[in-house]
Amino acid sequence: MKLTISSGKGGTGKTFIATNLSYILNHELDQRVTYLDCDVEEPNGHLFLTPKRTNQENITIEAPIEIDxxxxxxxxxxxxxxxxxxxxxxxxxxxxxxxxxxxxxxxxxxxxxxAIQEGERNIGSLIQGESKGIYIWYGLLKHGEGGMSPRLIKEVKKYTDNGINILDSPPGTSCSAVETVIGSDLCVLITDLTPFGLHDLKLSVDMCRSVGIEPVVLINRGNLKDPGVRKYCKKEELDIIGEIPDDRKIAEAYSKGDLIVETLPQYKKVFVEIAENLIKTAKLDRKVKAQSQINHNFEAINNNNVEELSGDKVREARIEENNTGFNELVVVSGKGGTGKTSITATLAALAKDTVVSDCDVDASDLHLILEPKLQEKGLFSGGFQAHILKDQCIGCGKCFQACRFEAIYKKSTGEGYSYEIDEFSCEGCGVCKLVCDYDAVELEKAINGEWYTSEVKYGTMAHAKLEIAEENSGKLVTYTRDKAMELANRRDKDEIFIDGSPGTGCPVIASLTGAKYALVITEPTVSGIHDMERIIDLCKFFEISLGVIVNKCDINQEMTEKIKQRVYNLNVDFLGSLPYDETVTEAQIEGQSILEYAPNSEVAIKMKECFDKLKERMYG
Structure with missing residues (x-):
């Protein structure tokens, strides 16, 4: 049985729930459990399950390595x-x-x-271990290998066992999340009671249904004010299989790397009920409902307005990556849920009339705070989709043999084989068309997403939405940054605030390339410091100056001090700490930055201090 734990956004408690469920299934329900962490950009489950006797192997693939x-x-x-x-x-x-x-x-x-020489290219590591009776497998993607996430996820998934397999998915709805979800017996979508959580839940539900899986929902921090999550679930006939309350004790235990079912026994019963519900539900023959049409509060887009990112522009960005002419500040985080988007909105409020770019195209949420008034819109094409023309195909299988993405599958016809292309696995490379001697493959431009430019309450914003299962998030990020530069030119501005994606993969790399400064948001937890170090390494890999802010610093003061010391040792700017404050969530629910909602709160005052330090570091 394969149970995938997923979420539309980071920080909903996905890994927290996946690891505690693994423990309960094994220790309380006597199930054989394998935990597979497919969040290969930022795997964190091992920090809580603490595997012993680990084995590690490098994962390599045949790739072009040099030109003779x-x-x-x-x-x-x-x-x-x-x-x-x-x-x-x-x-x-x-x-x-x-x-x-x-x-x-x-x-x-x-x-x-x-002249093109191929050899072994290392894309990351596969680590195996065992702890608390649970078999553990996780992948760790190598820096700079963002496009290889689905390949590494496939390697992790090879180790599914005969018992219950808990797959910890990457957040979002892009190709990495889809690669994890496909083939699951059940997908559990973790959400929380915030506008961000509701918005991204809708995207995740559509993602699951598009691949033929009817998901269930688990609400974390379920005692907050509901912005409409339960109403949406009722409308979409989604089963809510459990709720976990917002409890500071949970956050404190999580920050130390503890499993709450061990340290907070009152929650053991909660997780037992959830686990039992999951097993029962996974065995049911559940009908997949139709995908909903998500209203993004924008007008319908003219299908003739399709923008493409040319190859010359992509290459030019790589060749002259440090010569954009703009002071771009990229707000990033190694993991989701650190407060990255709320902090970006507050920075924009402090800067007042500015240009903002939401480059978290997989799960863009900044518009929920900045109240965009649409100015421009269009469709984005960054790649191709291949199709086999059945009337011309003779079933020779050359395409099947040549495809390195396992995107072509064959079906027996009794006399031979027919071939079809899996649209979710196809990356539009065109190799199948190159090797076909009968012109039986056609390539058509794929619509990968939508882009927008808007007036917002703090200036102007470029933003975008990646379509479900699309692979070209990096290209769409680059295009969104270009649109922000156009806005800055029009308004005679030289500063751009960018809300980057969490993690270390392709969209993050595209957000960082050529930026003046990176602001890393972390939190005082074992996963927070682990992922902070990963994103710092990535920034240094691309030679980008950076600083760190610790959010929710008082959840674990000891860990906060550890982060400060680590930041100093790495020769990185430490810009300040922000206290845990529930008014930040209240501000989100009201669609405001903390500076608007509670300008005299401690967190707003501390944010102003961080902003002053940030400006000093960027401009001296």
Missing amino acids: NDKCVGCGKCAEVCTFNAMAVINNKAMLFPELCHVCGACSIVCPKE
């Missing part, structure tokens, strides 16, 4: 076929951009001189 300049004649065929813009021809010689390469093999297929 003695053989290369500069014909440009490799650049022509690369849909990911990872190849360019400069001064009559081919150039490879490894961070953009998706390892499809198209360049090697078309090179007439065999």
Whole structure:
């Protein structure tokens, strides 16, 4: 049995619930449990399950690693076929951009001189261990390998067992989350009672239904004011299989890396009931309901207004990455739920008339606070979708053999095989079309998302929405940043505030490239410090100056001091600490920044101090 624990946004308690459920299923319900952490950008489950006797292996894939300049004649065929813009021809010689390469093999297929050399490329690690009677597997993605997340997730999923498998999914609805959810017996969507939680729950429900899975919902922090979560679940006929209250004791136990079912026995019964409900529900034959049409509070988009991000622009961004001409501040976090978006909104409020860019395109929430009035809109295409023309296909299987994404599957016809393309696994590389001798494959432009520019209460904003299961989040982030630069030019501004994605993957890399400064938001928990170190390493990898703010600092003062010391040791700016304050959540529910909602609160005053330090570090 495969139970996937997922969420539309980070910070809802996904890993907290997945690890405690694993313990209860094994210790209280006597089930054989395997915990598989598929959140490969920021795996945290092992911090709570503390596996012993761990084994680690590097995961490598066959990939282009260099170009033999003695053989290369500069014909440009490799650049022509690369849909990911990872190849360019400069001064009559081919150039490879490894961070953009998706390892499809198209360049090697078309090179007439065999000048592209392939070898083993390390994309991350697979770690195995055991603890508390639970078998544990998790992946750890290598820095700079954001596009390889689905590949590493597939490696983790190979170790599903005969018992109950708990799959801890990446947050959001992009290709990594879809790769985890596909094949599950049941998907549990974790949400909380905030406008952010409701908005992103709707996206996740549609994601699950699009891949043929009817999800259930678990509400965390269920005693807060409900912005409409239960009403939405009733309307969509979604089963709520349990609720966990908002309890500071839970947050304090979590910050230490404790399982609350061990340290707070009053919650053991709660998790036993949830676990029993999950097992019963997973065994039912549940009908998948139709996807809802989510209202994003914007007018319908003209389908003829499709913008594309050219390969030249992507490559130019990589070649001249530190010459944008704008002072871009990117707010990032190694994990979700640290308060990144609320802090970005407050920074925009403090800056007053400014330009903001919401680059968390997988689960954009900044518009819920900034009240956008739409100015421009359009569709975004950053790739292709392949289709097999059945009338022309002879069933030779060349496409099946050449596809490195396992996106083509074959069906027996009795006399041979027919082939079809899985739209969720296809990355639009075009290799199938290249190898087909019968012109039986067509490529069409894929609509990967929507983009918007809006007037907001603190200035102007560029924002976007990635479509479900889409892979080109990095390209859409780059395009959104370009739109923000256009807005800044129009308004004669040189400063842009960017709300980046959580994690360390492709959209985060696209958010950071060429920025002046990165602001890392963390929290005083074992997972917070673990993920902070990962994002700091990533910023240093791209040589970006950065500073750190600790949010909810008083949940665990000892951990806060540990973070301060670690930040100083890493030669990173420490910009301040913000106290835990429930008025921040109240402000979210009212659609306001903390500066509007409670300008004299301690957290608002501390935020002003952090803002002053930030300006000093950025501009001296």
